[in-house]
Amino acid sequence: MIVRQLFDPDTSTYTYIVADPATREAAIIDSVKSQVDRDIRVMEEMGVVPRYALETHVHADHVTGAGELRRRLGVKVGVHKDGGAECADLQLDDGDEIRLGESRIRVLHTPGHTNGDVSYLIDGAVFTGDALLIRGCGRTDFQQGDPARLYDSITGKLFTLPDDTLVYPGHDYQGLTVSTIGEEKRFNPRLGNGRDKASFVELMNSLNLDPPRYIDVAVPGNLRCGT
Amino acid sequence: MIVRQLFDPDTSTYTYIVADPATREAAIIDSVKSQVDRDIRVMEEMGVVPRYALETHVHADHVTGAGELRRRLGVKVGVHKDGGAECADLQLDDGDEIRLGESRIRVLHTPGHTNGDVSYLIDGAVFTGDALLIRGCGRTDFQQGDPARLYDSITGKLFTLPDDTLVYPGHDYQGLTVSTIGEEKRFNPRLGNGRDKASFVELMNSLNLDPPRYIDVAVPGNLRCGT
Numbered sequence: 001m002i003v004r005q006l007f008d009p010d011t012s013t014y015t016y017i018v019a020d021p022a023t024r025e026a027a028i029i030d031s032v033k034s035q036v037d038r039d040i041r042v043m044e045e046m047g048v049v050p051r052y053a054l055e056t057h058v059h060a061d062h063v064t065g066a067g068e069l070r071r072r073l074g075v076k077v078g079v080h081k082d083g084g085a086e087c088a089d090l091q092l093d094d095g096d097e098i099r100l101g102e103s104r105i106r107v108l109h110t111p112g113h114t115n116g117d118v119s120y121l122i123d124g125a126v127f128t129g130d131a132l133l134i135r136g137c138g139r140t141d142f143q144q145g146d147p148a149r150l151y152d153s154i155t156g157k158l159f160t161l162p163d164d165t166l167v168y169p170g171h172d173y174q175g176l177t178v179s180t181i182g183e184e185k186r187f188n189p190r191l192g193n194g195r196d197k198a199s200f201v202e203l204m205n206s207l208n209l210d211p212p213r214y215i216d217v218a219v220p221g222n223l224r225c226g227t
Numbered sequence: 228m229i230v231r232q233l234f235d236p237d238t239s240t241y242t243y244i245v246a247d248p249a250t251r252e253a254a255i256i257d258s259v260k261s262q263v264d265r266d267i268r269v270m271e272e273m274g275v276v277p278r279y280a281l282e283t284h285v286h287a288d289h290v291t292g293a294g295e296l297r298r299r300l301g302v303k304v305g306v307h308k309d310g311g312a313e314c315a316d317l318q319l320d321d322g323d324e325i326r327l328g329e330s331r332i333r334v335l336h337t338p339g340h341t342n343g344d345v346s347y348l349i350d351g352a353v354f355t356g357d358a359l360l361i362r363g364c365g366r367t368d369f370q371q372g373d374p375a376r377l378y379d380s381i382t383g384k385l386f387t388l389p390d391d392t393l394v395y396p397g398h399d400y401q402g403l404t405v406s407t408i409g410e411e412k413r414f415n416p417r418l419g420n421g422r423d424k425a426s427f428v429e430l431m432n433s434l435n436l437d438p439p440r441y442i443d444v445a446v447p448g449n450l451r452c453g454t
Contacts, residue, residue, distance in 0.1 A: 004404070004405065005404045005405070006402050006403060006404065007234075007402035007403075007404065008402055009236070009402060035402070038401065038402070042403070045410055045413070045414045046410065174265065175233050175234035175235055175236060175262070175265070176233060176234075176269070177231070177232045177233065177234065177404065178231065178232070183272055183273065186272070187272045
């Protein structure tokens with residue numbers, strides 16, 4: 001698969017364009033509304049044919065470009081069915097497969113950051129949204145976040161993938177772009193190296209983070225696919 | 228080859244760790260001094276064995292971490308011989324090959340941004356420093372910059388690589404991380420799509436850019452490998 005990573009500096013969000021090399025059918029994962037012009041230009045110049053705008057979850061930190069991409073390119077929008085985004089064309093469920101030419105995107109339900117998180121597994125790479133971050137994980141203090149559930153998603157589902165699976169996260173704040181399942185299992189300070197569930201839950205419940213800057217705009221906007 | 232891209236938000240600089248998958252011998256390309264702790268930790272956790280700190284050129288926009296990496300890890304520092312960095316262990320020349328286990332890094336002299344620019348060609352990817360940027364190119368108004376020479380480097384050397392060669396630049400300011408030779412040949416607004424040399428030279432000579440923020444510290448510092 002062709003993978004193109006894009007970054008939104010304002011919200012430290014990674015967007016991904018993934019495409020089948022044979023047919024060049026493409027999906028864009030976690031687009032950002034303010035970057036839609038850039039992303040459409042990049043897809044045109046890559047010579048790919050956009051089919052899907054997929055969300056890893058209903059974001060609280062940026063407004064999705066999915067609805068705008070649907071309006072301008074006719075793509076189908078996909079969000080997990082528990083996310084509550086009735087605007088989506090595809091209400092995704094665990095185990096679903098999305099076809100791009102001969103390639104497949106497999107949907108893994110990985111809740112805990114929100115109740116409707118998914119990771120997308122494609123050809124040796126997994127796009128983890130805000131479930132598993134590089135040497136971190138998503139917060140669990142709003143939008144039905146649940147640290148025990150996040151622990152099960154990461155250790156029970158993502159950490160069972162092969163060690164050399166590339167991990168492409170939804171954000172990074174330190175200039176890191178990619179990791180591997182093997183590295184996260186060993187070095188993730190929040191839940192790598194065999195940390196047990198009770199200690200992870202205690203850690204997550206003690207973080208006392210400020211609310212995301214754009215949450216009051218982003219969550220209601222994203223429940224309408226950003227339109 | 229294993230490729231890990233890293234970003235320094237302060238100077239929009241990309242650093243790359245490249246490693247031979249069999250022996251895990253590694254080189255770091257265009258390190259940034261303020262990110263050396265991060266980069267050493269990443270290399271440790273990737274399980275690679277650092278051998279070289281390679282520079283694409285003597286930078287004017289950030290201070291290199293090469294000297295610090297040499298001190299702490301014992302790596303050899305490589306810079307093109309025309310860069311004037313006498314501190315370097317390897318005074319590189321066009322056509323040189325640097326060995327990492329069974330893998331080879333090929334040195335392409337691509338001057339014009341400065342007189343001592345190189346691009347590093349590795350296994351279907353080229354690390355172009357500030358010669359070829361994504362939909363742009365390096366400026367040519369200091370450090371023996373020469374737009375006619377840059378035109379020849381890019382069109383005569385980089386654009387003769389296969390179209391699907393991945394282009395990893397030294398910087399990006401719009402959240403783009405990678406391109407291909409084929410895309411740059413078609414869509415680079417400065418010298419793609421067959422633009423002729425005279426018109427490129429005229430364009431570059433009319434840019435009237437402000438000097439880089441850190442030039443007075445960076446250039447003399449980098450001539451001493453950042454120490």
